[in-house]
Amino acid sequence: MKEDSPTVYIVHHIDTEGPLHEPMQEVFKRIETILGVSLNLFPSPQNLKKIQAGQLENVSNSIADAARAIADPHLLGFKSSWSEVDEMLYRMMSKDYRNSLRDSFGNGWIYNWHILDHVGFVTNERRRDLGYLNIFNHYEQILKETDSAQDELHWHFHPLPFFREAHIPATSYDNSFYELHQVMCRRLIEKHWFPRINRAGFHTVRPDSNFFLEQWIPFDASNQSMIEENEQVQKDAINGRFGDWKGAPSDWSVYHPDLYDWRKPGDLKRVIAKCLNLKTRFRNISQNELEIAFSKAQRENSGVYVGVTNHDFREMSVEIEAFYQLLSNVAKNYPDVKFQFSGALGAFRNVLGYSSTEIRKNRIMIEAEINEEVLKVEVVNGALFGSQPYLALKSSTGTYWHDNFDFGKPGKEFFYTFDRNTITLDALSTIAIAANDKYGNTSIVEIQLANASVKSNKPYQQ
Numbered sequence: 366m367k368e369d370s371p372t373v374y375i376v377h378h379i380d381t382e383g384p385l386h387e388p389m390q391e392v393f394k395r396i397e398t399i400l401g402v403s404l405n406l407f408p409s410p411q412n413l414k415k416i417q418a419g420q421l422e423n424v425s426n427s428i429a430d431a432a433r434a435i436a437d438p439h440l441l442g443f444k445s446s447w448s449e450v451d452e453m454l455y456r457m458m459s460k461d462y463r464n465s466l467r468d469s470f471g472n473g474w475i476y477n478w479h480i481l482d483h484v485g486f487v488t489n490e491r492r493r494d495l496g497y498l499n500i501f502n503h504y505e506q507i508l509k510e511t512d513s514a515q516d517e518l519h520w521h522f523h524p525l526p527f528f529r530e531a532h533i534p535a536t537s538y539d540n541s542f543y544e545l546h547q548v549m550c551r552r553l554i555e556k557h558w559f560p561r562i563n564r565a566g567f568h569t570v571r572p573d574s575n576f577f578l579e580q581w582i583p584f585d586a587s588n589q590s591m592i593e594e595n596e597q598v599q600k601d602a603i604n605g606r607f608g609d610w611k612g613a614p615s616d617w618s619v620y621h622p623d624l625y626d627w628r629k630p631g632d633l634k635r636v637i638a639k640c641l642n643l644k645t646r647f648r649n650i651s652q653n654e655l656e657i658a659f660s661k662a663q664r665e666n667s668g669v670y671v672g673v674t675n676h677d678f679r680e681m682s683v684e685i686e687a688f689y690q691l692l693s694n695v696a697k698n699y700p701d702v703k704f705q706f707s708g709a710l711g712a713f714r715n716v717l718g719y720s721s722t723e724i725r726k727n728r729i730m731i732e733a734e735i736n737e738e739v740l741k742v743e744v745v746n747g748a749l750f751g752s753q754p755y756l757a758l759k760s761s762t763g764t765y766w767h768d769n770f771d772f773g774k775p776g777k778e779f780f781y782t783f784d785r786n787t788i789t790l791d792a793l794s795t796i797a798i799a800a801n802d803k804y805g806n807t808s809i810v811e812i813q814l815a816n817a818s819v820k821s822n823k824p825y826q827q
C-alpha cells in the first residue's frame with residue numbers, strides 16, 4: 366500500500382551514551398590512530414590550536430585537513446558530566462525548543478533515544494557512566510519530567526573489545542554474549558521493556574550481529590551506504606573497518622538483508638533503513654543526500670525514511686540546527702513533498718505501508734502458564750518475529766539468565782522445563798517472556814514466583 370502523498374520521514378536517532386571525557390593526550394593519539402601517522406607533537410593546547418588551524422607541519426595537505434576535521438572544536442566539545450548533558454536535555458526537550466523546528470505539518474522535533482548500558486569493562490579512561498540500566502533510568506526520568514511522550518526509547522549496544530576498555534570499539538557479538546543478554550534480561554524484567562529498533566554500535570553489523578538481530582529485533586536504522594564515499598584518508602574506516610555498508614542500498618530505500626551479507630538485499634525478515642551522521646568527520650547527511658530522498662518521495666509518490674544520528678555527549682542543538690537549515694533549503698525545491706519529524710516505529714510502519722488496522726488486528730499476543738515444572742508459552746494472536754520468544758529469568762538472589770525455549774507447534778507454542786538441568790522454580794523470583802511481531806508490536810508476560818508457586822502472571826505492552 367502506497368502513501369497518499371509523498372512524505373519524507375525525518376527520524377532522529379541518538380546513540381544515547383551519557384557523558385564522555387577526553388583528555389588532551391587522547392585527542393592527539395586518536396588523530397594518529399585514525400590517520401595512521403605520527404604527529405611528533407606534545408599534546409598541548411597550543412599544538413591543538415595549530416591542528417585546528419590546519420597548520421600541521423611535515424604532513425601532506427590532505428592529512429592536515431583530515432586532522433583539522435577530527436579536531437574540530439565542536440567535535441571535541443564533549444559533555445563530560447551528567448550535569449552538562451542534563452543542561453542540554455532540559456533545554457532541548459522543552460516544548461519551546463522542539464517547536465522552534467517545525468515539520469510540514471506544524472509539529473515540533475522528535476527524538477529517538479537508543480540507550481546504551483556501559484557494562485563488562487575493566488578500564489574507564491573516558492569516565493563513562495558504567496552499570497546496568499544507569500542511562501536507561503536517567504532518560505526515563507528526564508522523559509517524564511519534560512513530558513516527552515512523543516519520544517521513543519530504543520536499542521544500542523557496544524560489543525566488548527579484547528581488553529575490555531570502555532573507550533575501544535569492537536564488532537563481535539559472539540565475544541559479548543554474556544553482557545548482551547544481561548542487558549536484555551534486566552531491561553525486560555526490571556523495566557518491562559524489549560528492543561524493537563536497533564542502532565548498531567559503531568554503525569557496525571557483522572554476521573554474528575546479523576543473526577542475533579534477526580532473532581529478536583524487527584527494525585534496524587544502521588545502513589550508512591552513501592552515494593559518494595570519502596574515507597580514503599581516515600585509516601580507521603578503510604577496508605570496511607567499522608561501519609562497512611559498501612554496496613548496501615544507498616537510495617534511501619529500506620531493505621530486508623541477506624543471511625550471509627547484511628549489506629545485500631535478501632530474505633531475512635528484519636528491515637534496515639539508512640541513517641547518516643550529523644556534523645561528524647564522515648558519512649554526514651548532505652544537501653545531495655537529502656535531494657535524493659526528496660526526489661525519490663516525489664518520483665515514487667511514497668514515504669521515504671531518512672535517519673540522522675548523533676550522540677548525547679555533544680551539543681546536539683548545533684548539529685540539529687545545521688541539519689534543519691539544510692532540510693529547509695532542500696524542502697523548498699520540492700513543494701509537493703512533505704517532511705515529517707517522526708518516531709522511528711511510525712516511520713518504519715509508514716514506509717512499509719502497514720495500515721493501522723492491519724497493525725492492530727495482527728498485534729502479537731502471547732500467554733504463559735506454569736504446570737508443575739514446565740513453562741508453556743503460546744502465541745494467541747498475530748505472528749512472531751524471529752524464531753522464539755525471548756526468555757529472561759531472575760533468581761531470588763538477583764542473578765539473571767537467558768535461555769532457549771523448547772519448540773512445540775512451530776511458531777505457536779514453546780516450552781521450558783525447570784529442573785536440575787536448568788534451575789528449579791524454588792530458586793527463581795521472576796520469569797519474563799517477550800515477543801515482537803514484524804510490525805514492531807511487543808507482547809510481554811511476567812510471572813512472579815515465591816517458594817516455587819506463582820504469585821502473579823501479568824501481561825505488559827510497550
Ligand SMILES: [Zn+2]
Binds near residue numbers: 380521566
Ligand atoms: Zn555507540
